[in-house]
Amino acid sequence: MTGRRRPDGxxxxxxxxxxxxxxxxxxxxxxxxARESGAVHITHxxxxxHVGDDLRHTEGALxxxxxxxxxxxxVVVSLGCETIQGRRLARRIEDAGQRxxxxxxxxxxxxxxxxxxGRDAVAEFRExxxxxxxxxxxxxxxxxxxxxxxxxxxxxLEARGWQVVDAPEGLSAAESHVALAGAGAQVIVSLxxxxxxxxxxxxxxxxxxxxxxxxxxxxxxxxxLGEAGVDEVVARVEATLAGxxxxxxxxxxxxxxxxxLAVTM
Amino acid sequence: xxxxxxxxxxxxxxxxxxxxxxxxxxxAANRAAEEIADAVEGAVSVTHEWEGLPGDPDAGLxxxxLxxxxxxxxxxxxLLVGIDxxxxxxxRAIAGRGQTVHLLAMAEHGGTAGAVAAGVGIAExxxxxIAGWEREPMPLSALAVGLECGGSDALSGITANPALGxxxxxxxxxxxxxxxxxVPELVGAEEILAARAINDDVARRMVxxxxxxxxxxxxxxxxxxxxxxxxxxxxxGLTTIEEKxxxxxxxxxxxxxxxxxxxxxxxxxxxxxxxxxPGHDIEQMVGLVAGGCQVVAFTTGRGTPTGSAIxxxxxxxxxxxxxxxxxxxxxxxxxxxxxxxxxxxxxGDRIHDAILEVAAGAPTCxxxxxxxxxxxxxxxx
Numbered sequence: 001m002t003g004r005r006r007p008d009g010x011x012x013x014x015x016x017x018x019x020x021x022x023x024x025x026x027x028x029x030x031x032x033x034a035r036e037s038g039a040v041h042i043t044h045x046x047x048x049x050h051v052g053d054d055l056r057h058t059e060g061a062l063x064x065x066x067x068x069x070x071x072x073x074x075v076v077v078s079l080g081c082e083t084i085q086g087r088r089l090a091r092r093i094e095d096a097g098q099r100x101x102x103x104x105x106x107x108x109x110x111x112x113x114x115x116x117x118g119r120d121a122v123a124e125f126r127e128x129x130x131x132x133x134x135x136x137x138x139x140x141x142x143x144x145x146x147x148x149x150x151x152x153x154x155x156x157l158e159a160r161g162w163q164v165v166d167a168p169e170g171l172s173a174a175e176s177h178v179a180l181a182g183a184g185a186q187v188i189v190s191l192x193x194x195x196x197x198x199x200x201x202x203x204x205x206x207x208x209x210x211x212x213x214x215x216x217x218x219x220x221x222x223x224x225l226g227e228a229g230v231d232e233v234v235a236r237v238e239a240t241l242a243g244x245x246x247x248x249x250x251x252x253x254x255x256x257x258x259x260x261l262a263v264t265m
Numbered sequence: 266x267x268x269x270x271x272x273x274x275x276x277x278x279x280x281x282x283x284x285x286x287x288x289x290x291x292x293a294a295n296r297a298a299e300e301i302a303d304a305v306e307g308a309v310s311v312t313h314e315w316e317g318l319p320g321d322p323d324a325g326l327x328x329x330x331l332x333x334x335x336x337x338x339x340x341x342x343x344l345l346v347g348i349d350x351x352x353x354x355x356x357r358a359i360a361g362r363g364q365t366v367h368l369l370a371m372a373e374h375g376g377t378a379g380a381v382a383a384g385v386g387i388a389e390x391x392x393x394x395i396a397g398w399e400r401e402p403m404p405l406s407a408l409a410v411g412l413e414c415g416g417s418d419a420l421s422g423i424t425a426n427p428a429l430g431x432x433x434x435x436x437x438x439x440x441x442x443x444x445x446x447x448v449p450e451l452v453g454a455e456e457i458l459a460a461r462a463i464n465d466d467v468a469r470r471m472v473x474x475x476x477x478x479x480x481x482x483x484x485x486x487x488x489x490x491x492x493x494x495x496x497x498x499x500x501x502g503l504t505t506i507e508e509k510x511x512x513x514x515x516x517x518x519x520x521x522x523x524x525x526x527x528x529x530x531x532x533x534x535x536x537x538x539x540x541x542x543p544g545h546d547i548e549q550m551v552g553l554v555a556g557g558c559q560v561v562a563f564t565t566g567r568g569t570p571t572g573s574a575i576x577x578x579x580x581x582x583x584x585x586x587x588x589x590x591x592x593x594x595x596x597x598x599x600x601x602x603x604x605x606x607x608x609x610x611x612x613g614d615r616i617h618d619a620i621l622e623v624a625a626g627a628p629t630c631x632x633x634x635x636x637x638x639x640x641x642x643x644x645x646x
Contacts, residue, residue, distance in 0.1 A: 024545075024546075024638050024640055025415075025546060025547065025569050025571055028570065028572075028634070028635070028637065028638060029570065043312055044314070045314060045547060045548075045639065045640035048495065049449075049495070049545045050492060051482075051485065051488075051489065051491045051492045052485065052486070052487040052491065055492075079567075080567060081495055081497015081501070081567040081569075082496070083492055083495050083496065085496050105568070105569075105570060105594075106416075106497075106568050106587075106590075109591060109592070110590065110591035110593055110594045111570045111591075111593065112593055174292055174314075174316055195349075195351065197293035197294075197348045197371070198376075199292070199293055200296070215372075218349065218372035218375070219348075219371060220376060221375045221376030222377050251296055251378065252296055252300075253295070253296045253377070254296075255292045255293065255295060255296075257316060258314065260643065261646055262485055262487070263543070263643065263644055264543045264545045264548055264642070265482070265493055265545070
């Protein structure tokens with residue numbers, strides 16, 4: 001297994017350039033940049049008129065996604081007048097050890113110029129990332145996120161020498177994926193029960209395990225595994241670490257759902 | 266002056282666009298909805314963060330929002346992409362508003378790939394069926410225009426907002442509906458609006474909606490000044506929320522206030538309304554469109570590309586510098602009032618005419634660019 005060694009010593013098992021809108025108002029520009037340059041992007045509805053803890057939490061969630069080790073570089077796309085100021089967000093991502101470029105729609109002078117600048121920034125990062133060779137992935141550098149507690153699975157993953165991080169309590173599965181990405185998980189194992197459809201995440205492969213036979217049968221294409229034993233899940237995580245795309249990656253799902261702490265002003 | 270034309274819907278409402286909306290019922294259907302809309306000429310989609318989890322206390326509010334958005338008369342037909350039978354109530358609610366809706370349940374197609382394959386065929390049939398609608402002369406009483414501002418600066422309350430107010434007054438006088446929103450940005454202006462209410466009940470609601478907001482902020486234990494005015498507002502020369510509010514309220518001109526409606530609630534008779542929305546540009550735009558606005562007029566000082574997937578958003582700059590700088594993102598420049606090229610009245614007339622031209626089919630900057638920002642309003646945390 002190989003990975004991409006990051007400047008902070010962590011390893012990515014994917015090598016994404018992430019186009020990150022700092023605010024909902026720049027999501028369309030971010031999407032255009034990503035589409036025209038082959039980068040990944042997230043779409044979200046936040047970034048403006050947050051207060052108190054909700055502001056800090058939202059900024060933290062965006063920084064967490066941007067600094068996930070699967071992300072080799074980030075292009076922050078800002079509008080300019082938003083509460084979560086794009087320049088400050090970019091600086092904080094950079095301070096966390098990530099490569100980052102800043103593009104502001106108001107600063108560049110409109111969508112068209114911002115999209116052109118964003119495309120150029122992605123292309124430069126892509127060249128830089130592609131020039132770096134993949135390196136052997138040490139087992140103790142692997143971090144697997146679990147979106148629902150499962151002691152047997154955790155023990156089996158840890159037996160491989162991998163770290164396992166659990167989702168914080170009180171979050172929905174999609175919200176927990178943001179938290180797990182922020183905690184440095186390179187792969188997320190999503191354990192889905194009755195009535196729960198599989199989800200994806202832009203920067204992390206999600207291994208979706210359908211533990212409810214009816215739901216698995218109904219949506220089998222979007223699951224990676226059905227009622228699988230622990231060993232099968234571990235084997236699928238290993239294949240994913242080695243580069244095999246998950247169902248979420250094949251369909252391009254990037255379901256960003258932010259846990260909010262307060263109402264929008 | 267442009268003759269107003271539109272698409273007369275079976276339920277008596279009038280659209281000024283004729284979109285096929287591919288709407289995901291829940292987050293897990295986002296990808297399938299996007300792929301279907303990408304593959305079908307004339308289809309538009311939005312994506313969102315509503316997971317539809319059992320017991321979510323915002324379920325009613327979100328259902329009203331999604332239903333109202335899908336039922337907007339600018340939408341000729343809806344392909345609702347859901348997961349399973351759990352999405353049937355939303356499909357029924359949309360149909361209950363007189364909208365053509367087809368529910369595509371991913372669970373009946375093995376997942377995204379199968380749903381997309383089936384959905385493209387259904388969407389193509391729906392697109393063909395709505396292509397038969399033709400524009401006809403539309404009464405002004407059937408037009409509702411949202412009045413929004415985003416990225417305000419010190420000139421907002423002097424140029425673009427009062428000019429939009431003049432346009433709003435003309436529309437209301439001619440029998441149309443206009444809707445002011447963003448309650449946090451009416452803090453300090455509530456008494457001015459209440460004084461124009463058509464009766465005491467509306468006046469009381471106007472004051473109450475602002476005071477309820479202020480109390481909810483106090484209950485959070487936060488200072489609204491942490492969010493309002495925004496960093497961009499301050500860079501643009503605004504100093505306090507009250508100053509921002511007095512400028513924001515100018516968008517509503519001087520017409521009598523006919524009513525105060527809840528988020529995404531359509532008004533029943535024409536006139537000027539205030540809708541209870543947050544200041545967040547996109548949450549309020551979605552609320553206005555879900556409340557039946559076919560056009561949104563949007564003033565901006567700092568400049569923004571904002572647009573809706575289904576409603577033309579006519580953007581008006583408060584200053585010429587940002588209009589020129591953000592070429593292709595802003596439709597009209599009210600900065601011409603400062604240089605004396607236009608008066609408030611002549612600019613108001615220009616905005617009025619532009620609203621009718623846009624309603625009659627002229628594309629806005631955001632439509633040309635394909636902007637389709639979307640956000641779901643939540644109130645429980």
